[in-house]
Amino acid sequence: MSIPFSNTHYRIPQGFGNLLEGLTREILREQPDNIPAFAAAYFESLLEKREKTNFDPAEWGSKVEDRFYNNHAFEEQEPPEKSDPKQEESQISGKEEETSVTILDSSEEDKEKEEVAAVKIQAAFRGHIAREEAKKMKTNSLQNEEKEENK
Template sequence: MANPFSNTYLRIPQGFGNLLEGLTREILREQPENIPAFAAAYFKDLLEKREKTNFDPAEWGAKIDDRYYNNHAFKESAGENKEEAAAVKIQAAFRGHLAREEVKKMKSEKLENTKEANK
């Protein structure tokens, strides 16, 4: 009996997502009436191109994905690094400290002014 709430995690084979993205893109462009037939023709054409050129878009896409997800340089935004992020955090904490000190100063001045007004 199958358990619908199992913790099974199915992994998509490398390159398969790229193949499906390419197919989806072409389906959206062409808007075919018979999608399964279009998909069969698309993959047949892709196989013929791969045999002629020895270029496998699935393998290439898998390499690109692997490079993106396993190379930390791709994950960081341009120009951002750990030192810059730490500097921003320190600056933000210091500005917060200055703001809190200013609020304390304003509250004490207001309190002094109200005491003087009550005299």
């Protein structure tokens, strides 16, 4: 006897959803003819950017999700009571990483604002084109009706 349902829940790896969301945005923006080839090129460019800048969008996305759900990824560590030079160096490097993340946050916010603005502009332009086509169709149908009445 088979069971038609299951209570199995598949987990999506952290950061994977963000990668797919980015790919989807680029596909919608570019409208490529060959989506698999475009996806391959997109992920290649992401790998190159990750190697050059040491910034992994999947890791960053997983930290953002973790912060949203349980706020553990971005918690600040308690300052050590003893002053060890090694610990101080690790704290300094941690602060440098935090500043780079905030810089990336602002650039990501700017990119998102630009994307929203681009979508609005594209939608307005497409609406304009559709209205122009509707006007042409309307004038053509009126002209055809006038010609038929004159005959």
